[in-house]
Every structure is written in structure tokens, then in C-alpha cells.
Amino acid sequence: MSEWQRASAVALFEDGYGAKAVASRLGVSAGAVRRLRDRWRLRSAGALMNKPGRRSFGFEFKLEVVRRYVGGEATAAELAREHGLSSPKLVENWARAYRREGEDALRPKPKGRPPGVADSPGPxxxxxxxxxxxxxxxxxxxxxxxxxxxxxxxx
The missing domain is CATH 1.20.5 (Single alpha-helices involved in coiled-coils or other helix-helix interfaces)
Structure with missing residues (x-):
């Protein structure tokens, strides 16, 4: 969504419009509007700010958040608000990976090309x-x- 569309959507939310109505008025996908609405509910006008660069979260932090979410202690929105996360969707994605692959899914993955060439011939x-x-x-x-x-x- 463009900056103008985000600002218009937030103004419509404040006027009491729902996500579907906002999406049809602005001609954008309902999913994008729902995600913006969720961010708006967390941070009100802060939802309009462009996202800062990618933040990385440690394994222990993710594990704690996911365990609280999976254990039913808090909703994704509550956890996102409590920990200053950009969106509740982030918590849901971590939980989905945790359920599918266990704790290892939350560990940082190695980045870049692996060192050395595996197919190099011997002496x-x-x-x-x-x-x-x-x-x-x-x-x-x-x-x-x-x-x-x-x-x-x-x-």
C-alpha cells in the first residue's frame, strides 16, 4: 500500500469503517487492510510510519513469546503490543513454524553461500x-x- 493509501485507511478506521469497506473504497486487498488495521490497533497513528529496517530477534526471545502464545497466556496482538513487534502476524508465523518443526525452527539460519566448494577435485x-x-x-x-x-x- 502506498503512503497515501495507508493514511486514508487510518482516517477511515478512525471514522468507524471496517477493513472490508476500507479495502473496497481504496481498491486494495482486504488482507493488506486487515494487517494495517491490526497495526493501527496496536500503535494508532504509528501504523502509518514506514517500517524500520529488519529487526532480528534472538532464539530465546522468540521461544518465550511463542510458548506464551501457544500456551494461551496471551493473544498474538497482546504479545506484539507488549514486546513492540511490528505486527501480530510475526508471532503467528513464529508459532506456525514452532508447531511444524519444533524449537529448531526458531533458531537463526546460516546466511550466504556455504564456505568452500564441495565439488573441488582432490590433489x-x-x-x-x-x-x-x-x-x-x-x-x-x-x-x-x-x-x-x-x-x-x-x-
């Missing part, structure tokens, strides 16, 4: 390839010379 294979390369280079030079001599003989 013996490398020596064999160098010898083959030398033989093929010599064969190529021989064939070039042969072609040049044939061309010289025709011309």
Missing part, C-alpha cells in the same frame, strides 16, 4: 587433469601445424 584428480590438459594442448598444436602444412602444400 590426485587435479594432477590428472593437468596432464590431460597438457596432452590435449600438444595434440591441438600438432593438428594446427598439420593443417598449416596441408594448406601450404595446396597453395
Amino acid at each position: 590426485g584428480e587435479l594432477e590428472r587433469l593437468r596432464a590431460e590438459n597438457l596432452r590435449l594442448s600438444a595434440e591441438n598444436a600438432y593438428l594446427k601445424k598439420l593443417r598449416a602444412l596441408r594448406e601450404q602444400g595446396r597453395g
